[in-house]
Amino acid sequence: MEKWRRSERIPIITKLLLEKPNTLLSLNYFAELFQSAKSSISEDIAIIRDVFEQFGYGKIETLAGASGGVICIPRIQKQEKIKFLRELKDKLSEENRILPGGFLYMTDIIFDVMIAQKVGEIFAEYFVDSSPQYVVTMETKGIPLALMTAKALNLPLVIIRDGGRVTEGSAVSINYVTGSSRIIRTMSLSRRALPLGSKVIIIDDFMKAGGTAKGMIELLQEFKAEVLGIGILIDTEYPEKKLVNNYYSLLRLVEVDEQERKISIKSILD
Amino acid sequence: MEKWRRSERIPIITKLLLEKPNTLLSLNYFAELFQSAKSSISEDIAIIRDVFEQFGYGKIETLAGASGGVICIPRIQKQEKIKFLRELKDKLSEENRILPGGFLYMTDIIFDVMIAQKVGEIFAEYFVDSSPQYVVTMETKGIPLALMTAKALNLPLVIIRDGGRVTEGSAVSINYVTGSSRIIRTMSLSRRALPLGSKVIIIDDFMKAGGTAKGMIELLQEFKAEVLGIGILIDTEYPEKKLVNNYYSLLRLVEVDEQERKISIKSILD
Numbered sequence: 001m002e003k004w005r006r007s008e009r010i011p012i013i014t015k016l017l018l019e020k021p022n023t024l025l026s027l028n029y030f031a032e033l034f035q036s037a038k039s040s041i042s043e044d045i046a047i048i049r050d051v052f053e054q055f056g057y058g059k060i061e062t063l064a065g066a067s068g069g070v071i072c073i074p075r076i077q078k079q080e081k082i083k084f085l086r087e088l089k090d091k092l093s094e095e096n097r098i099l100p101g102g103f104l105y106m107t108d109i110i111f112d113v114m115i116a117q118k119v120g121e122i123f124a125e126y127f128v129d130s131s132p133q134y135v136v137t138m139e140t141k142g143i144p145l146a147l148m149t150a151k152a153l154n155l156p157l158v159i160i161r162d163g164g165r166v167t168e169g170s171a172v173s174i175n176y177v178t179g180s181s182r183i184i185r186t187m188s189l190s191r192r193a194l195p196l197g198s199k200v201i202i203i204d205d206f207m208k209a210g211g212t213a214k215g216m217i218e219l220l221q222e223f224k225a226e227v228l229g230i231g232i233l234i235d236t237e238y239p240e241k242k243l244v245n246n247y248y249s250l251l252r253l254v255e256v257d258e259q260e261r262k263i264s265i266k267s268i269l270d
Numbered sequence: 271m272e273k274w275r276r277s278e279r280i281p282i283i284t285k286l287l288l289e290k291p292n293t294l295l296s297l298n299y300f301a302e303l304f305q306s307a308k309s310s311i312s313e314d315i316a317i318i319r320d321v322f323e324q325f326g327y328g329k330i331e332t333l334a335g336a337s338g339g340v341i342c343i344p345r346i347q348k349q350e351k352i353k354f355l356r357e358l359k360d361k362l363s364e365e366n367r368i369l370p371g372g373f374l375y376m377t378d379i380i381f382d383v384m385i386a387q388k389v390g391e392i393f394a395e396y397f398v399d400s401s402p403q404y405v406v407t408m409e410t411k412g413i414p415l416a417l418m419t420a421k422a423l424n425l426p427l428v429i430i431r432d433g434g435r436v437t438e439g440s441a442v443s444i445n446y447v448t449g450s451s452r453i454i455r456t457m458s459l460s461r462r463a464l465p466l467g468s469k470v471i472i473i474d475d476f477m478k479a480g481g482t483a484k485g486m487i488e489l490l491q492e493f494k495a496e497v498l499g500i501g502i503l504i505d506t507e508y509p510e511k512k513l514v515n516n517y518y519s520l521l522r523l524v525e526v527d528e529q530e531r532k533i534s535i536k537s538i539l540d
Contacts, residue, residue, distance in 0.1 A: 007276055008321040014284040015327065051278040057285065099439050107438055107463060111427040113420050140409045140429065147414050150383045157381040159410065168377055169369050193377060 004034045009044050017048070017060065017072040022128060023154045026069040027062075045070050056080070073128065074152060076121055078269075084118055085250055085267040092234070092251070095261040102256040104263065110205050110233065111144055119250065120148025123231040126248055127153070127201045130228040134158050134200045138187060138216055145233060146203040158200070160216060161188045168192070172222045176215030187215055189223070197224045207235040210243035217244065234265070274304045279314050287318070287330065287342040292398060293424045296339040297332075315340050326350070343398065344422060346391055348539075354388055355520055355537040362504070362521070365531040372526040374533065380475050380503065381414055389520065390418025393501040396518055397423070397471045400498040404428050404470045408457060408486055415503060416473040428470070430486060431458045438462070442492045446485030457485055459493070467494045477505040477519065480512035487514065504535070 013030060030041045042062065049060035056077035062070050076084075088109070097105045109115055123145070135153065137146035138160040150157040164173045168190035175184055194200070202216055217227055230247035237254045254264040283300060300311045312332065319330035326347035332340050346354075358379070367375045379385055393415070405423065407416035408430040420427040434443045438460035445454055464470070472486055487497055500517035507524045524534040 004321075007280055007317050010277055010280045011284040011318040011321055012325055012327075014281045015288060015322075018285060018288060047277050048281040051274075051281050052285075055282055057282075099437065101437075103437055105438055105460075105462065107429075107460065108426070111417075111429060113417065113424070113427060116417070117421070140413070140431070143410070143413045144417050144427065147381075147383065147386070147417055151387070154383070156378070157383060157414065159377075159381060161410070167369065167371075167373060168375055190375075190377065192375065 002034070002036050002040060004036065006040070006044060006047075009034050009036065009041070010048060013041070013044055014048055017070065018074075020154055021058075021072050021074050021152055022124070024063065024069040024071045026067075029069075074121055075125060076118070081122060082267070082269045084122075085269050088115065089251055089265045089267050089270075093263045093265050095263065098256055098258060098261060098263065102258050104253065104256060106205070106234075107141065110141055113144075116144040116148045117151075119145050119233055120150075121152045122250065123149040123201075123203060123248075124152030127229050127231065130201070131199065132201045132228050133198045134194060134225075135203055136160065136194075136200045136216065136220065136225075137203050138162060138212060141206070142204040145205055145231075149201075149203050149231065158189070158194050160219060162186075164188050172219060174215060174219045174222070176211060176218065178209070178211040185215075187212075187219055189219055194220075194223045194225065197226070199226045199228055201228050202230045203232075204230075205233045207232045207242065207247065207249065209239050210247075213247065214243040272304070272306050272310060274306065276310070276314060276317075279304050279306065279311070280318060283311070283314055284318055287340065288344075290424055291328075291342050291344050291422055292394070294333065294339040294341045296337075299339075344391055345395060346388070351392060352537070352539045354392075355539055358385065359521055359535045359537050359540075363533040363535050365533065367533065368526055368528060368531060372528050374523065374526060376475070376504070377411065380411055383414070386414040386418045387421075389415050389503055390420075391422045392520065393419040393471075393473060393518075394422030397499050397501065400471070401469065402471045402498050403468050404464060404495075405473055406430065406464075406470045406486065406490065406495075407473050408432060408482060411476070412474040415475055415501075419471075419473050419501065428459070428464050430489060431460075432456075434458050442489060444485060444489045444492070446481060446488065448479075448481040455485075457482075457489055459489055464490075464493050464495065467496070469496045469498055471498050472500045473502075474500075475503045477502045477512065477517065479509050480514040480517075483517065484513040 027038050027041050031038045058075040059073045099105050135146050135150040135155050136158045139162050164186045170191045171188045173186050173188040232249040234251040235249040252266045256263050297308050297311050301308045328344040330342050369375050405416050405420040405425050406428045409432050417427050434456045440461045441458045443456050443458040502519040504521040505519040522536045526533050
């Protein structure tokens with residue numbers, strides 16, 4: 001007789017699969033945990049797999065063989081994504097978000113854990129097939145989104161520091177020109193923060209002209225990193241021509257009218 | 271007949287409970303989701319509750335009545351905490367972490383998502399009973415730990431900016447003196463980032479003399495915030511007298527011997 005019933009094993013297996021998304025967990029591990037036959041575990045997993053698929057929560061794949069195991073690849077339903085981005089767009093369009101200079105107050109939103117998590121899951125889903133090894137961002141506002149992307153992909157996070165003041169041993173600094181305001185700034189990354197030749201994705205909250213993203217790419221070249229893609233929460237319609245190509249943004253800021261107190265934002269899914 | 275079998279409902283309920291820890295979810299929500307009787311849902315939850323308790327994953331509490339619901343309060347087993355902090359201590363004690371000036375390279379560890387998450391869960395468990403409304407940190411290195419604490423408590427995150435350069439409308443800035451190096455610095459927080467009179471906890475990665483923490487408390491006083499507690503990943507044995515009292519730290523840096531290349535760290539649980 002099995003020590004644990006199916007209905008008791010399933011909550012534990014579900015928790016462990018969700019805790020380590022996009023990571024291969026061996027069936028032996030579960031079999032030992034429950035002192036149970038691998039065939040029973042496989043059946044448990046098949047039930048979780050089928051119901052997760054029906055609820056659109058993601059794919060659970062089982063790999064056969066001696067090194068066999070199970071991997072949970074979270075997915076977000078298209079309908080849920082559309083709804084989420086529409087709500088986000090509405091929140092960001094509240095007129096009291098307009099700051100002097102036509103900037104948008106969005107700190108409360110990108111530091112909202114549930115929102116950051118969902119954005120991270122959307123980026124993870126988009127970039128998972130390119131098999132990145134690190135998620136890179138620049139301090140400060142991109143960090144929550146990048147961390148949640150890293151969590152969803154089960155990857156380490158690398159944070160580029162703003163300025164040259166790094167207290168982490170030898171570092172590489174570069175000067176870059178912010179694309180919109182044309183100010184020369186410095187960004188730095190500790191030598192030991194990223195192994196040479198890593199495959200990375202860049203995540204950030206905002207892009208206007210793309211100067212910061214271009215700077216990050218240049219800095220990453222010093223680490224011989226391969227930038228597989230760039231994920232941005234919100235970019236701007238103007239300037240139309242950015243300093244980087246091929247980035248993936250979820251929302252687009254069309255216009256901030258300080259006079260009329262009107263903000264116009266588009267979602268990529270609308 | 272029920273539309274979904276118990277073994278199919280349980281993975282979904284488990285996922286939804288884990289996704290929103292420390293948050294009341296109504297039984298009606300689950301009953302509607304599965305078009306199922308509330309009594310069946312209650313039985314599902316009882317199974318998850320019992321097995322979570324046996325595995326030491328946390329408490330699941332059911333509240334009866336019209337506004338009844340279920341709440342998942344994650345717990346980490348003492349043994350697991352001891353093991354986790356011991357491994358962390360060993361990692362931080364690797365001699366190649368010594369930086370010029372007797373500093374410790376720990377960025378890779380605090381930016382490791384699995385580690386940040388576990389630390390966040392430990393802080394959440396410690397502070398949950400005081401019912402905080404916000405988790406506060408100061409950029410940059412404290413952010414991953416604070417975000418994961420906020421996630422575990424399902425609370426918003428507030429990030430104090432280093433320096434006076436804030437582009438988020440009116441802000442409060444204060445000068446503070448770093449406790450160890452006696453340098454005057456500035457930290458700022460946007461007025462709209464934190465409502466007046468909020469209950470908060472402060473999370474940070476490191477404390478030496480406590481100057482930064484003291485500065486944060488002073489800045490938070492400008493927001494009439496009540497600081498319920500301070501959680502620190504690693505503090506130092508010297509100076510023995512800190513500028514703040516009553517903080518909770520998980521590890522203590524006893525000594526960094528640059529000559530002998532030796533690092534000595536204690537865990538609060540050893």
